[in-house]
Amino acid sequence: MGDLLNIFIKSAFIENMALSYFLGMCSFLAVSKSVKTALGLGVAVIFVLGLTIPMNWLIDHYLLGETGLFKLDLTFLRFIIFISTIAALVQLVEMVVEKFSPSLYNSLGIFLPLITVNCAILGASLFMITKEYNFSQSVSFGLGGGFGWALAIVAIAAIREKMSYSNVPAPLRGLGMAFILTGLMGMAFMGLMGIDPAAF
Amino acid sequence: MADIIEITEKEPAIAFGKEEKKLLTDPINENNPITVQVLGVCSALAVTTLLNKAIVMGIAVMLVTAFSNLFTSLLRNYIPKQIRMIVQLVIIAFLVTVVELFLKAYNYPIWKELSVFIGLIITNCIVMGRLEAFAMANKPWRSFLDGLGNGFGYAVILVIVAFIRELFGKGSLFNYKIIGPTAEYALNTSQIGWLHWYVPNNLMILAPAAMFVLGVLIWLQRTKYKKLVDIS
Numbered sequence: 001m002g003d004l005l006n007i008f009i010k011s012a013f014i015e016n017m018a019l020s021y022f023l024g025m026c027s028f029l030a031v032s033k034s035v036k037t038a039l040g041l042g043v044a045v046i047f048v049l050g051l052t053i054p055m056n057w058l059i060d061h062y063l064l065g066e067t068g069l070f071k072l073d074l075t076f077l078r079f080i081i082f083i084s085t086i087a088a089l090v091q092l093v094e095m096v097v098e099k100f101s102p103s104l105y106n107s108l109g110i111f112l113p114l115i116t117v118n119c120a121i122l123g124a125s126l127f128m129i130t131k132e133y134n135f136s137q138s139v140s141f142g143l144g145g146g147f148g149w150a151l152a153i154v155a156i157a158a159i160r161e162k163m164s165y166s167n168v169p170a171p172l173r174g175l176g177m178a179f180i181l182t183g184l185m186g187m188a189f190m191g192l193m194g195i196d197p198a199a200f
Numbered sequence: 201m202a203d204i205i206e207i208t209e210k211e212p213a214i215a216f217g218k219e220e221k222k223l224l225t226d227p228i229n230e231n232n233p234i235t236v237q238v239l240g241v242c243s244a245l246a247v248t249t250l251l252n253k254a255i256v257m258g259i260a261v262m263l264v265t266a267f268s269n270l271f272t273s274l275l276r277n278y279i280p281k282q283i284r285m286i287v288q289l290v291i292i293a294f295l296v297t298v299v300e301l302f303l304k305a306y307n308y309p310i311w312k313e314l315s316v317f318i319g320l321i322i323t324n325c326i327v328m329g330r331l332e333a334f335a336m337a338n339k340p341w342r343s344f345l346d347g348l349g350n351g352f353g354y355a356v357i358l359v360i361v362a363f364i365r366e367l368f369g370k371g372s373l374f375n376y377k378i379i380g381p382t383a384e385y386a387l388n389t390s391q392i393g394w395l396h397w398y399v400p401n402n403l404m405i406l407a408p409a410a411m412f413v414l415g416v417l418i419w420l421q422r423t424k425y426k427k428l429v430d431i432s
Contacts, residue, residue: 025242026325079297080293083293171418171421172419176418180411180412190407
């Protein structure tokens with residue numbers, strides 16, 4: 001149990017996906033103009049990561065691996081299979097949510113298609129492979145990573161909202177400032193590197 | 201179908217006129233995928249700690265954008281609208297797999313260092329963005345050039361950022377010591393680089409510096425080209 005908490009904290013704060021691996025930067029910069037939409041996207045990312053990571057883990061181990069169903073090393077198909085799983089799952093989630101919870105659909109809806117091409121989702125699946133996590137560790141890694149990403153985007157959106165009252169040089173307005181703010185936040189998050197997750 | 205064939209007969213399929221040249225050169229500066237369109241920042245920053253990593257990544261992205269644009273454009277009339285995203289993703293994933301296996305076979309150390317970021321070209325927004333915005337509506341040759349141009353614009357930014365980060369972060373370029381004290385300094389005095397008092401700044405290697413460098417690049421570009429300035 002401590003091991004899982006350890007991975008959660010590590011992936012959420014110390015190796016934050018947005019701020020130290022730059023994953024999901026496209027939507028990170030595009031959707032962080034207001035806290036409300038940022039929160040919506042953040043929740044959607046946690047949700048999709050929580051689903052796709054275990055799914056991809058199962059597929060990787062029971063279909064693609066040498067000990068899997070076909071007894072062949074099919075790992076070169078990883079990219080194609082992973083991205084198809086993610087695309088299919090996102091589509092499925094969208095349909096299910098639309099059917100059973102229209103209010104949730106209205107708040108998550110527009111972000112779901114965006115998420116298929118969010119690097120954080122595919123990136124987390126690939127990191128799970130390179131880090132050789134087992135099933136429960138992967139789930140913890142996915143949830144932690146999603147939580148860290150959501151935290152980062154909400155924080156940056158809050159800063160950018162306040163930023164609109166500041167007198168920024170015209171050429172730096174918008175995108176340029178967003179990059180510098182993200183860099184500053186990344187430095188702040190580096191302060192968390194001192195945490196020893198093993199202590200939990 | 202009939203008139204499509206007619207048009208291709210009138211003008212040669214592979215022409216290289218003014219407009220084609222514009223497709224290639226536009227994305228380098230005024231329509232740069234990273235600094236202006238803000239696409240593909242995801243994988244751009246993580247690989248820029250070393251110049252040779254950035255160059256390999258730039259070439260990989262260039263190949264993937266060019267060929268995925270070409271293939272999508274060839275197939276554009278046969279892809280049903282509802283599932284076009286999955287079709288596009290499969291085309292991209294196929295090309296990325298080819299690039300990845302090639303790198304793994306011929307340049308294992310670089311493959312090892314790039315690790316997941318080669319795979320992340322799939323979700324690189326430039327590739328998808330160009331497919332949606334250009335290849336789905338244009339002819340193959342032009343789409344190919346557009347892909348090549350956008351890949352090149354991406355690679356240029358990558359190389360600039362990597363140059364700054366490696367030079368000031370490690371004092372080296374292509375792993376050759378240029379400035380700052382060398383490890384061999386004490387043993388072999390002929391190994392002193394230029395400016396041997398300069399202590400490499402470790403922050404440049406870390407993640408936030410990539411953001412600062414890119415932010416400043418955008419600032420400079422927009423100071424020079426006023427029409428790119430964000431009005432909102």
